[in-house]
Amino acid sequence: MKQIVIYKSRTGFTKKYAKWLAQSLNCECIPQEDVGGERLSDYDVIIFGSSFRAGNVEELKWYKETILPFEKTNVLFVTGAMPPSSADAVKSIEQQLGKGEDREVKVFYLQSGLNYEAMNLGDKLMMKVFCKMMKSRKAHSEEEKALFEQMQKSFDVCEKANLEPMLNYIQGL
Template sequence: MKTVVIYKSKTGFTRKYADWIAEELSADIFEFEKVTADMLADYNTVIYGGGLYAVSINGIKLILENLDKLKDKRIIVFATGASPAREETSDEIRNKNFTTEQQKRIHFFYMRGGFDYSKLKTFDRMLMTLLKWKIKGKKELTEDEKGMLAIYDKPVDFTRKDNINKVVDCVRKQ
């Protein structure tokens, strides 16, 4: 069974997971920008990873717009973000990014990544600054909002190699 890992990573956390998964599975690996849907014809399993931006998986359109071309493939998607990996977080991401029909075809996993403001491009920095102001303006903060404010000015990396185990197990169960 031939496997490919495709990733889109702005700050490196998704790439780290993609590298670990590809290494563990002896899979080919490509950056999102270098992939076309036609390239995926040679693979039995397609794994896509993207960072979260307002609960949307960065670059997921590559998979969603080509589901018909991938109909005979096993599709696995993972997302990374700064929020802790909780069931309600995964459910929210899954429901925002995939229809009920798509959820039947796509195996989805959420893995905690990290946050590094210094690696963001100008537009993303502006969005994060607006988010910070919005959070600071609230009277009561959730634990996640408190956590976001705490890490805003200093890089944090929550990636752990053992977080890939569920993805790897999903591939090996074929």
């Protein structure tokens, strides 16, 4: 099976996971911005890595319009700052993919972190507003408090081991 990993990354986390994945699969890995000239019909499995941004999956419209029409085996992974247990992330990604997609997409969520140093000014401001809003809400659990504390600064919880379920799935195809 010929595989390719395509990723969209602003602050580096999705790129890091994409590179690790491609290394394990021994396949090509390219940024979304370079997809134009690629002949995607040559591949059997197309893996796209994206991230959460204010609850939305980055470049999902592009993914649906550009990648899904190739009718390949599709795998989508999305990175985010939230712990995998907290937000029911996979369900949210599947909902955003939407009904009416007749081609199946296997979805994975990978916790990554936040990289304030690599964010642009607009994103830094957005995160500041988000953290303030969260802080002002009452009745947090200890877990939530720890999470909001963590989200005020950069952190990186990317681990190669988080890729295992996705690797097992792809290698089992």
